[in-house]
Amino acid sequence: MVKKSVSDKQKASDRIGEVRCLNCFYRYKVPPGADRFVCPECGWEWRVSWVNPELAKVRGPMWDKMRF
Amino acid sequence: MSLNRKLGIVDLSTNEIEIKPIPIELRKKFIGGRGLDMYLLYNHTEPGIDALGPDNVAIISAGLLSATLSSASARTHVAAKSPLTGAVGSTNMGGFFAPEMTWAGFHHLMLRGQAEEPVYIWVNDGEIEIRDASHLWGLSTRDTQKALQEELGSEVQVLCIGPAGENLVRYATVMSGMKNAGGRSGLGAVLGSKKVKAVVARGTMDVEIRHPEEALEYDYEVMKHISGTKFAQIMGKYGTMFIQSVTNSTGLVRTQNFQHNQLLDAEPIECEHIEDYTFGTVGCFGCIIHCRHRYIVDGIYDEGPEYTAQGAFGWEVGCNDFETVLMGNHLVNHWGLDILETGSMMAWAMELYEKGIITDKDTGGLKLEWGNTDVVLELIRQIAFREGIGDILAEGPKRAAAKIGKDSLKYNIQVKGMSNLHSDERPTPALALGIATGTRGSDHLRSRPAIDLYHLPVSVLEKVYNNPVEYKGTYTSDYRDYEGKPWQVIWHEMMYMAIDCVGVCKYHCTFLSPNLMKFEHISKFLHYNTGLELSPRDVWDVAERCYNIERMFNIREKFGRKDDMLVDRYFDEPTTRGLEIVRGRTLDRDKFNGMLDEYYELHGWDENGVPTQETLERLGLDEEPSHLL
Ligand code: SF4
Ligand SMILES: [Zn+2]
Numbered sequence: 001m002v003k004k005s006v007s008d009k010q011k012a013s014d015r016i017g018e019v020r021c022l023n024c025f026y027r028y029k030v031p032p033g034a035d036r037f038v039c040p041e042c043g044w045e046w047r048v049s050w051v052n053p054e055l056a057k058v059r060g061p062m063w064d065k066m067r068f
Numbered sequence: 069m070s071l072n073r074k075l076g077i078v079d080l081s082t083n084e085i086e087i088k089p090i091p092i093e094l095r096k097k098f099i100g101g102r103g104l105d106m107y108l109l110y111n112h113t114e115p116g117i118d119a120l121g122p123d124n125v126a127i128i129s130a131g132l133l134s135a136t137l138s139s140a141s142a143r144t145h146v147a148a149k150s151p152l153t154g155a156v157g158s159t160n161m162g163g164f165f166a167p168e169m170t171w172a173g174f175h176h177l178m179l180r181g182q183a184e185e186p187v188y189i190w191v192n193d194g195e196i197e198i199r200d201a202s203h204l205w206g207l208s209t210r211d212t213q214k215a216l217q218e219e220l221g222s223e224v225q226v227l228c229i230g231p232a233g234e235n236l237v238r239y240a241t242v243m244s245g246m247k248n249a250g251g252r253s254g255l256g257a258v259l260g261s262k263k264v265k266a267v268v269a270r271g272t273m274d275v276e277i278r279h280p281e282e283a284l285e286y287d288y289e290v291m292k293h294i295s296g297t298k299f300a301q302i303m304g305k306y307g308t309m310f311i312q313s314v315t316n317s318t319g320l321v322r323t324q325n326f327q328h329n330q331l332l333d334a335e336p337i338e339c340e341h342i343e344d345y346t347f348g349t350v351g352c353f354g355c356i357i358h359c360r361h362r363y364i365v366d367g368i369y370d371e372g373p374e375y376t377a378q379g380a381f382g383w384e385v386g387c388n389d390f391e392t393v394l395m396g397n398h399l400v401n402h403w404g405l406d407i408l409e410t411g412s413m414m415a416w417a418m419e420l421y422e423k424g425i426i427t428d429k430d431t432g433g434l435k436l437e438w439g440n441t442d443v444v445l446e447l448i449r450q451i452a453f454r455e456g457i458g459d460i461l462a463e464g465p466k467r468a469a470a471k472i473g474k475d476s477l478k479y480n481i482q483v484k485g486m487s488n489l490h491s492d493e494r495p496t497p498a499l500a501l502g503i504a505t506g507t508r509g510s511d512h513l514r515s516r517p518a519i520d521l522y523h524l525p526v527s528v529l530e531k532v533y534n535n536p537v538e539y540k541g542t543y544t545s546d547y548r549d550y551e552g553k554p555w556q557v558i559w560h561e562m563m564y565m566a567i568d569c570v571g572v573c574k575y576h577c578t579f580l581s582p583n584l585m586k587f588e589h590i591s592k593f594l595h596y597n598t599g600l601e602l603s604p605r606d607v608w609d610v611a612e613r614c615y616n617i618e619r620m621f622n623i624r625e626k627f628g629r630k631d632d633m634l635v636d637r638y639f640d641e642p643t644t645r646g647l648e649i650v651r652g653r654t655l656d657r658d659k660f661n662g663m664l665d666e667y668y669e670l671h672g673w674d675e676n677g678v679p680t681q682e683t684l685e686r687l688g689l690d691e692e693p694s695h696l697l
Binding site for chain 1: 316644647
């Protein structure tokens with residue numbers, strides 16, 4: 001088992017706020033406290049929630065854009 | 069010492085009780101928990117028996133690491149022939165029951181025969197008694213536990229059935245605490261058929277730890293690592309509900325039974341809303357994650373809800389209302405119904421209603437319309453008490469379809485007669501193969517390679533899947549691929565079987581995160597806590613042996629390749645919603661069959677999915693049933 005916890009490593013590599021776009025899997029660092037982001041790779045917009053001040057997660061899409 | 073915990077055999081027809089030590093050679097071959105349960109089930113039943121008759125056995129167990137210095141070793145396993153499927157019945161729950169049964173001196177309890185009047189089983193410090201339970205019959209799961217704690221003391225742990233189990237609903241649960249549900253396989257109905265309302269445990273017999281200091285240190289190290297993962301932090305805040313952020317957002321859930329793969333405008337049931345109802349999270353025995361919220365809705369307390377509740381009372385039935393999710397979760401816990409089967413059966417009935425296959429005449433005037441929250445809650449009641457259309461739905465997919473007739477079965481999303489989780493596997497071949505081949509029916513907890521959804525780099529996949537058995541085949545990061553997926557399914561089958569044998573919570577192993585426990589951790593926990601020396605490869609071999617004995621049970625009950633198959637809708641109806649990467653997808657029938665062939669070959673099974681003689685000899689199963697216990 002590694003001695004260093006993943007959160008330690010996460011801090012070390014400055015991955016705070018990093019989430020993955022569910023559409024293209026690009027890793028994106030959400031600015032602290034932001035509640036949405038546009039993926040720079042594919043342009044899809046995601047809403048974000050914060051588990052704690054360092055850990056962001058995708059909350060869901062912009063539902064009004066999820067139309068076919 | 070863990071290894072001196074015993075097997076108690078209770079014959080409910082004759083009132084005879086027998087207590088037996090568990091031979092060390094069986095521990096080495098099957099470890100305990102689910103694995104040893106499966107050995108007992110195979111050895112103590114005959115093919116073709118009535119699952120709700122006296123010849124079935126119900127086996128309740130703790131894993132070998134239960135109540136040791138291995139955190140989260142809280143799981144209780146229950147096994148029997150399933151009254152829902154006729155296949156292997158197996159279900160697993162968290163809470164506090166298993167450690168208490170361990171302290172009472174037992175790891176396995178086998179109930180056979182049938183009592184004439186309601187009884188409960190009292191397990192206390194090396195002794196077992198059968199006691200009258202007529203005063204408990206008819207009570208909800210929560211009231212039953214409360215009554216028994218008033219009778220026997222607040223420290224006792226209770227495992228019980230609710231009205232659904234008494235009414236022989238074929239997907240009734242075995243419950244302990246507020247929300248610990250042994251949900252799948254309908255084993256609450258097996259206890260109901262035996263007139264066993266509850267099993268109550270209380271023990272003060274210490275479990276001696278083999279290497280206590282090292283065990284404590286190792287557990288600390290592993291738990292420190294786990295608690296630092298993103299996964300554990302998210303789970304500790306939202307529970308399993310966080311999964312919907314990925315699956316519903318992408319388009320990987322089945323909605324309105326199977327008509328769509330995404331609930332639109334689903335903001336109201338996103339996990340973040342739990343903040344408005346919760347007053348804190350709680351955990352099972354020895355758990356650091358604490359994934360369950362204690363919540364209050366309409367003046368009623370409960371725990372959860374889980375991802376399964378969002379599916380069952382959210383997207384499957386087209387409801388976009390968080391309070392329906394919370395209340396539905398409460399009702400199934402209270403009356404003792406499997407949440408997954410309940411949601412699926414309701415969604416199926418709604419689609420039949422929409423298509424005119426059933427009408428108001430069949431439903432007693434209930435409008436089974438999508439998103440009708442009152443109807444959803446009423447249907448739960450009707451199923452639990454077998455009233456109206458609920459009496460038919462209580463029979464499970466195949467029997468209910470036989471009663472309704474027409475082409476109703478084709479709309480049911482089931483495998484081996486067990487409904488699928490509320491997920492849609494059309495875009496994800498690995499997950500599709502997992503549910504098709506699951507020994508207890510359509511199932512996400514036997515083999516689901518859930519981390520396949522994370523698009524992990526090949527280097528990470530190699531690290532996970534090339535251990536402890538070498539795999540030189542293909543690795544791909546794309547969850548839409550077919551290549552390399554059969555091995556992933558097998559690897560997770562072994563991982564989940566191993567963790568079920570030791571009785572540790574699955575969320576601590578490589579299930580929803582690649583950074584969690586694997587075979588080498590189980591090997592070390594066993595060494596430090598019990599002195600049982602099994603290398604990581606040995607642990608894999610035990611898991612493979614146990615998985616094969618489950619398979620042998622099913623083969624003996626005439627299951628085979630035809631039953632490792634998904635319903636036609638997976639192959640014929642394209643997905644309608646979601647991100648472009650998952651839209652318009654069906655499974656390719658030829659490629660799916662190709663995966664199945666490869667899966668059988670990797671297992672050492674023939675083209676019909678039957679373990680070959682060579683495989684049985686390799687695993688030391690060629691003499692089964694061996695009747696060593
Ligand atoms: S993660 Fe959840 S289910 Fe597992 S042991 Fe902890 S509280 Fe129980
Ligand atoms: Zn993107």
